[in-house]
Amino acid sequence: xxxxxxxxxxxxxxxxxxxxxxxxxxxxxxxxxxxxxxxxxxxxxxxxxxxxxxxxxxxxxxxxxxxxxxxxxxxxxxxxxxxxxxxxxxxxxxxxxxxxxxxxxxxxxxxxxxxxxxxxxxxxxxxxxxxxxxxxxxxxxxxxxxxxxxxxxxxxxxxxxxxxxxxxxxxxxxxxxxxxxxxxxxxxxxxxxxxxxxxxxxxxxxxxxxxxxxxxxxxxxxxxxxxxxxxxxxxxxxxxxxxxxxxxxxxxxxxxxxxxxxxxxxxxxxxxxxxxxxxxxxxxxxxxxxxxxxxxxxxxxxxxxxxxxxxxxxxxxxxxxxxxxxxxxxxxxxxxxxxxxxxxxxxxxxxxxxxxxxxxxxxxxxxxxxxxxxxxxxxxxxxxxxxxxxxxxxxxxxxxxxxxxxxxxxxxxxxxxxxxxxxxxxxxxx
Amino acid sequence: xxxxxxxxxxxxxxxxxxxxxxxxxxxxxxxxxxxxxxxxxxxxxxxxxxxxxxxxxxxxxxxxxxxxxxxxxxxxxxxxxxxxxxxxxxxxxxxxxxxxxxxxxxxxxxxxxxxxxxxxxxxxxxxxxxxxxxxxxxxxxxxxxxxxxxxxxxxxxxxxxxxxxxxxxxxxxxxxxxxxxxxxxxxxxxxxxxxxxxxxxxxxxxxxxxxxxxxxxxxxxxxxxxxxxxxxxxxxxxxxxxxxxxxxxxxxxxxxxxxxxxxxxxxxxxxxxxxxxxxxxxxxxxxxxxxxxxxxx
Numbered sequence: 001x002x003x004x005x006x007x008x009x010x011x012x013x014x015x016x017x018x019x020x021x022x023x024x025x026x027x028x029x030x031x032x033x034x035x036x037x038x039x040x041x042x043x044x045x046x047x048x049x050x051x052x053x054x055x056x057x058x059x060x061x062x063x064x065x066x067x068x069x070x071x072x073x074x075x076x077x078x079x080x081x082x083x084x085x086x087x088x089x090x091x092x093x094x095x096x097x098x099x100x101x102x103x104x105x106x107x108x109x110x111x112x113x114x115x116x117x118x119x120x121x122x123x124x125x126x127x128x129x130x131x132x133x134x135x136x137x138x139x140x141x142x143x144x145x146x147x148x149x150x151x152x153x154x155x156x157x158x159x160x161x162x163x164x165x166x167x168x169x170x171x172x173x174x175x176x177x178x179x180x181x182x183x184x185x186x187x188x189x190x191x192x193x194x195x196x197x198x199x200x201x202x203x204x205x206x207x208x209x210x211x212x213x214x215x216x217x218x219x220x221x222x223x224x225x226x227x228x229x230x231x232x233x234x235x236x237x238x239x240x241x242x243x244x245x246x247x248x249x250x251x252x253x254x255x256x257x258x259x260x261x262x263x264x265x266x267x268x269x270x271x272x273x274x275x276x277x278x279x280x281x282x283x284x285x286x287x288x289x290x291x292x293x294x295x296x297x298x299x300x301x302x303x304x305x306x307x308x309x310x311x312x313x314x315x316x317x318x319x320x321x322x323x324x325x326x327x328x329x330x331x332x333x334x335x336x337x338x339x340x341x342x343x344x345x346x347x348x349x350x351x352x353x354x355x356x357x358x359x360x361x362x363x364x365x366x367x368x369x370x371x372x373x374x375x376x377x378x379x380x381x382x383x384x385x386x387x388x389x390x391x392x393x394x395x396x397x398x399x400x401x402x403x404x405x406x407x408x409x410x411x412x413x414x415x416x417x418x419x420x421x422x423x424x425x426x427x428x429x430x
Numbered sequence: 431x432x433x434x435x436x437x438x439x440x441x442x443x444x445x446x447x448x449x450x451x452x453x454x455x456x457x458x459x460x461x462x463x464x465x466x467x468x469x470x471x472x473x474x475x476x477x478x479x480x481x482x483x484x485x486x487x488x489x490x491x492x493x494x495x496x497x498x499x500x501x502x503x504x505x506x507x508x509x510x511x512x513x514x515x516x517x518x519x520x521x522x523x524x525x526x527x528x529x530x531x532x533x534x535x536x537x538x539x540x541x542x543x544x545x546x547x548x549x550x551x552x553x554x555x556x557x558x559x560x561x562x563x564x565x566x567x568x569x570x571x572x573x574x575x576x577x578x579x580x581x582x583x584x585x586x587x588x589x590x591x592x593x594x595x596x597x598x599x600x601x602x603x604x605x606x607x608x609x610x611x612x613x614x615x616x617x618x619x620x621x622x623x624x625x626x627x628x629x630x631x632x633x634x635x636x637x638x639x640x641x642x643x644x645x646x647x648x649x650x651x652x653x654x655x656x657x658x659x660x661x662x663x664x665x666x667x668x669x670x671x672x673x674x675x676x677x678x679x680x681x682x683x684x685x686x687x688x689x690x691x692x693x694x695x696x697x698x699x700x701x702x703x704x705x706x707x708x709x710x711x712x713x714x715x716x717x718x719x720x721x722x723x724x725x726x727x
Contacts, residue, residue, distance in 0.1 A: 076670070080690055083476055104693065108477035192572065193563065203674070252563060255583070255669055259561065268564060392692035403674040407584060410675075 032059075032066040033324045038095040040078030040309060041071050047148075050344035058331055065324045075101070075309065086110050091314040094325040096147055099135040099310050103224075103388045106138035112313040113141045117326045127335075127352040131306045134383020144310035145333050146350045148341075151304035151377045152210050154296070155264060155282060156271040158289035160185060160195070164270070171271065171293045175240055178296040182250035185270040197250035199260050200273035202241050203403045205395055206384075207273055210305035211237040213382055214298035220394060224387035225427050229398055230413075230420035237298065238405055238412040246408040253406045275307065276373045280346030283367060292373050294380050304380040308347065346370075348377050393426035470699035477693070488700035498701070500676060501684040504589055508680060509657040511593045512600065517649055519597060520604025525638075527605065528612045538609070542602040549599075553666035556595045557582070582667060585677035592667050592678060596660075604649050611645030612638070640725040647720045651713060658709055661686065681705050 041047050048071060055069050072078040075098035082105070085091045091110065105111045118125075123145075125133070132146040156171050164184040172178040182197035200207055209219050217233025220226065228234065244251035252269060254260050264272045265285050272278075273295055282290065294302035311329045313322055331337065333350060339357035342349040354360060355374060364371035387394060397419040404410035445452075470488050472481040492498060527538050544552065559566045560581035568578035581591045615638065623633050639646075661682040664672065672679030672687070679687075682705065689698035 083690065086477055105477065108475065110477055192578070196563075254563075255671070255674070256557060256561075257669075259557070263564070266564075389692070391687070392694075396687075396692070399671060400673055400675045404585070407580075407674060409585065 032062075032064055033321060035065060035067050035094070035321055035324045035328060036070060036092040037067055037325065037328065038070050038072050038078060038082065038092045040073060040075045040096055040098070042073060043071050047345045050341055053344075054332060054337060054341065058328055062327065062331075065327060067328050086314075089316070091316055093317045093321050094311060094313045094329065096309045097144070097312055099144070099306075099308060100384065100390050102135070102144050102310060102312060103138050103386060103390070105312070106141075106143045107388050110315055111143045112315045112317075112322055113143060114145070114313065114326070115142045117313075117323065118142060121323075121326065121330060123330055128333075128350055129348070129352065129378055129381060131304075131377065131381025131383055132308075132348070132350050135306070135386060136310060138386065144312045145329055147309060147311050147333060147338075148345070148347050149306065149308035149310075149350055150276040150347055151306045151381045152207055152273055152295060153276050153304050153373060153376055154198075154271055154273050154293045155278065155290060156293060157264070157267065157269075157286075158291055160267070160270040160288075168289075169291060171291075172296055173294070173302070175296045175298055179240075179244065179248065179250075182244070182248060186250050193249065193252075195267065196252040196269045198244070198271045198273065199252040199254055199263055199269035201255055201257055201260065202245075202251075202253050202273075203255050203399060203406060205398055205402075206305055206307055208237070208398075208402055209384060210295065210303045210382070211241065211298065213303040213305065214295070214300055216298070216300035218385065219398070220385045220387045220427070224385070227394065227398075227420045227423035227427055229401075229423070230417040233298075233300075235413050235416055238402065238416060240298075242405050242408070242412055245406050255403075276304075276348055276377060277308075277346050279369060279373050283369065290369075292369055292376060294376060302380050303382045304376060306377075306381050306383055342374075348374055352378065387427070389426060393423050396426075397422045466699045466702055469695055470703055472696045474695045475693040476689070476695050481696075484696065488697045491697060492700055492704060497676070497679075498681075498684065501672075501679045501681050504678065505658060505660070505680040505682075508589060508593055508596075508660060509654060511590075512596050512657045512660075513650060513653045515593075516597045516600045516653060517604055517646065519601040520608055520649070521642075521646070523601060523605040524608035524612055525634075528609060538606070542606055544599045544601075545603040549662050550666065552595070552599060553663060556591075557667065560591055583674060585673075585675040588668070588674055588677045592663055595667070596657075596663055600653065600656075604653065607649055608642065608645055611642050615641045643720075643724040644726060647716070647724050651716050654712055654716070655709055658712070659705060 039051060041051065051069055055067050059066055070092065072081050078095070078097065079101050082091060082095060082097070086105075097105070102111070117123075128146065129149075131151065132149045136142055136144040136146065154171065158168050161171065162168050164181070166181055166184060172181055178198070185195070185197035186193060187195035202208055202211070205219065212219055212229070212234045215233035215237040217231050217237075218228050219234070221228060241251065241253070245253050252263075254263070257274075260269070260272050260274055261278050261281055263269045264274075265282060265287075267288065276292075279292065295304060296302065311333070313325050313329070317325070332341075335349075335351050335353040336357055338349045338351055339354035339360040341347065342354065343360050343363045349355060349357075349360065355364075355371070385394075401410070401415040401419040405412050405415050469481075471483060471485060473484050473487075474481040523541055527534060527541070531537065562568060562578065562580045562583050565581070567581065571578050579587055582588045619637050619641075620633060623637055628636070659682045660680050664678055664680050664683045665686075668674075668678045672683050681701065685698050685701040685705065688694045688701060
């Protein structure tokens, strides 16, 4: 290569390397602390847009912190990616996790306890919906703050109730009442059922746990070490569900969560038990009058079981970054921001004060059902069981037992007893 | 002295050319394989920094695991059905579409189509077809006066429902490979046979099938291995549960649950080695059997 050419190349390289420092003098003065937060959301859609808006606002109002959101798909993918990152020794600073997955991480010591941060930086717990806060603790310590939350509730087709000669805006309040009127709501064509009275994924422990609560029981003892699904309240709840599904043929137990919403919208079910999150989908697509109501009550009243995702911080990050991530978390869960996210996403606002937010109030004027569902969550909401090994110790045995009974191929008491003794071998063995 | 150096240099050059494929093989296959072997000897929950050495306890646990027996039976049924029926359907399609038919290219495309559509899309489609209340399958059955079924909602039919979907998905691929095999058989053999007065049946059993046997063997081996480690359709069609009532869980599905939902990394690795062992045994048996009935032209 001739000398002049080589010199030219060297000069160019030097020039290019030096460029960034000329071009960004402002950034060079003060480097904001970079904080990474993982979020179980798909890479498109209204939830992502709402989160992007919030993060942009946070970053522009906090010049010393720069939060980057990384989207990880659904809750299960998020969980696996976090596991992998922890094993590889590089978890993010914070993340949102499905609340039943949190005890595993808290127990393994990979999550940062938040009590100190909450005390130092006076965090307001007072007006957080207590039903949503219950799953934030592990062995007495605070590990999570509610964020993307929902409860179960009942949606009912007002037109279908009217058609059946039932009161339009007074759905049955107890299961006994429901069972009495349910046959009127069913539409048959020959031997085919064109419309069920009620539909829901009662095979799953989320809806089922709510049923057991309303029958006065629990799935697992308070300390998380003893399975109680063989106890009388659980057996009574499952027997009722089995009778509704198999004897009366008024309940359609559908394991396909999105299919249930589709069936309701298409008028194939007069009522469904589903997540409060379904409200925004039903609002935009149902072409009939509908409303929300408490799930019919058992002997211990109506219970709407809480679910969804909570914020956590990871222990491995530096105290400085933990404080920065906490700042983000605190800002995000403020009244105004939880109101904003609720309005845009369809999830519940986590604070009572959020419902007084001006924007949310005018949103409620337009969508009164949204306000009603939030009120229901405050009045009837209940926290889920807190248990280590929920997959291995509870779902592995309970959910197949529920399926077998609701398909009519097993006896409630026998199936639940068997599942209980298998579950106790795992839960009690700790 | 010159010769060995040159030979060595040649060998080095050869290895250098191998590197681009050797490095990924070591990093992504051999190392994980060995590491998984190590993990199968420990008890580890994926999160703890401590791995407790337990010797062969994970392997002895395999022998006493009731649930494993269930998923093993499911896997065996799934593999046997998807491979045997899938290959036969593929063969029939290939034989039909090897003839001069009207719109032959179109039919070939139509039957191959399911193998190019992503499984997630297919599963969404079949979940709807199989819906017991409002699905297409029951609609069709009812409209011709047959009783409707519960399909994915019943422990007795759920696995079969997935099997049918997967035969539908894989038969087109089998057909394409078998078509290629059919076209390799020289036309002269058929001409000679016809001149000698051989009928269609004789031509099929004495010429076509024997000369197609290497392709059939290839398809069977590949399809068996694929079917044996089935995971995605099970996960999607059972909505991540392996249900209803554990009726659709397979070995690899069980492995996944043990590792990523039950946090049993050691036991999951032992299951992985069991899967490898079984797949290897089957392949060896298939290759050994093939010496008896596979004919090479």
